[in-house]
Each structure stands twice: as C-alpha cells, then as structure tokens.
Amino acid sequence: MIATKTGRVSITDMRKLLNKKAGSTIAYNLNESNPTDVExxxxxxxxxxxSIVCTGKLTGIxxxxxxxxxxxxxxxKSYMAAQVAANAQKKGFSIVYFDSESALDSSFLDRSGCVVDDVLYVQAVDVESVLEYIEELLGTG
Structure with missing residues (x-):
C-alpha cells in the first residue's frame, strides 16, 4: 500500500503500483495514449x-x-454484419464470421460486397465455444 502524509494516494502512484505488480502496462492515464483510444x-x-454509434461523428464500428x-x-443483423465485413475487407482486414443460426449463405455475402473466398465461416454451436474460438484466434497473433 502506498501512503502519503495526507493519507491519500495519487493517481500516478496508483498507476505505477498496478503496472509494477502486473509486470506490464495495465493502468493508464486517459489523457495520454491508452487502449481506449480509437483511431x-x-x-x-x-x-x-x-453517426449514432459515435455520437454524431460519421465513423461506424x-x-x-x-x-x-x-x-x-x-x-x-446479418445484413449489417455483411456490410461491415465488406467494408472491413476494403481496409485489408480478414473476416471470421461466427453464425449461431446457421442461416448465412455465401451468395448473401457476395451480394453485400464481400470477397467470399477471403471469409472464414464458423458454424457456432454455443456462445462458450465462440469465445474459446476467438481466444484461440487472437492468440495466433
């Protein structure tokens, strides 16, 4: 525990303590570069x-x-997901589509502007499995 003369701990000291304890940067000053920043x-x-997603700015996801x-x-929902996927592909991103309803067909994605050959489709059995798959994919770097 960090103590000061007034009995209060500064935000800077708390941040340093948490980062030291974690062995990496987990605590941030929001006025500086931090993981909540979206660029x-x-x-x-x-x-x-x-415009609704970002309070009046024309941004998106x-x-x-x-x-x-x-x-x-x-x-x-599926239409919007396909539109976002197509727009993400235009920016060079890979698409992994988890479908819990088994309702998606490739012609729908194609009509939405997706390059279907570059979409990985995963038929999701349950939410827990989807989370495991996402963790596995994110771990591949």
Whole structure:
C-alpha cells in the first residue's frame, strides 16, 4: 500500500503500483495514449447508424474493440454484419464470421460486397465455444 502524509494516494502512484505488480502496462492515464483510444473505424454502410454509434461523428464500428450485433429476428443483423465485413475487407482486414443460426449463405455475402473466398465461416454451436474460438484466434497473433 502506498501512503502519503495526507493519507491519500495519487493517481500516478496508483498507476505505477498496478503496472509494477502486473509486470506490464495495465493502468493508464486517459489523457495520454491508452487502449481506449480509437483511431480507425469501419462503416456500417449506413451514414445514419455510423453517426449514432459515435455520437454524431460519421465513423461506424471502432477497430480494436469487440462489437456485438444483436436484435430481434429479421431486423437486419446479418445484413449489417455483411456490410461491415465488406467494408472491413476494403481496409485489408480478414473476416471470421461466427453464425449461431446457421442461416448465412455465401451468395448473401457476395451480394453485400464481400470477397467470399477471403471469409472464414464458423458454424457456432454455443456462445462458450465462440469465445474459446476467438481466444484461440487472437492468440495466433
């Protein structure tokens, strides 16, 4: 524990303590470069939705963040995911599509602008499996 004359610990001292304890940088000053900073975005294909995602800025989905598309049946989740995937491919990103409903077909992706040969499709059995697969893929660097 860090103690000061006033009994208060400074944010800087707490950050240093946590980083030392972890052996790597896990605590950040948000006014400096930190992992919450988003510098690049992928459009959803809808200017309206892009502006909603980032409070009025025409941006889209933040790169480097986990994003879930959820909604009721037949509300356009797959369509939006395909649009984001196509726009991500245009920026040079690889696409891994986890499908829990086994409803996706390659012609749908093709019509949405995706290069189907460059999409890895994973039929998801349950959410726990998807999380394991994502961890495995992220571990491959």
């Amino acid at each position: 690049e975005w992928i459009s959803t294909g809808s200017r309206w939705l892009d 933040p790169i480097g963040k986990i994003c879930e598309i959820a909604g009721l049946e037949s509300t356009g």
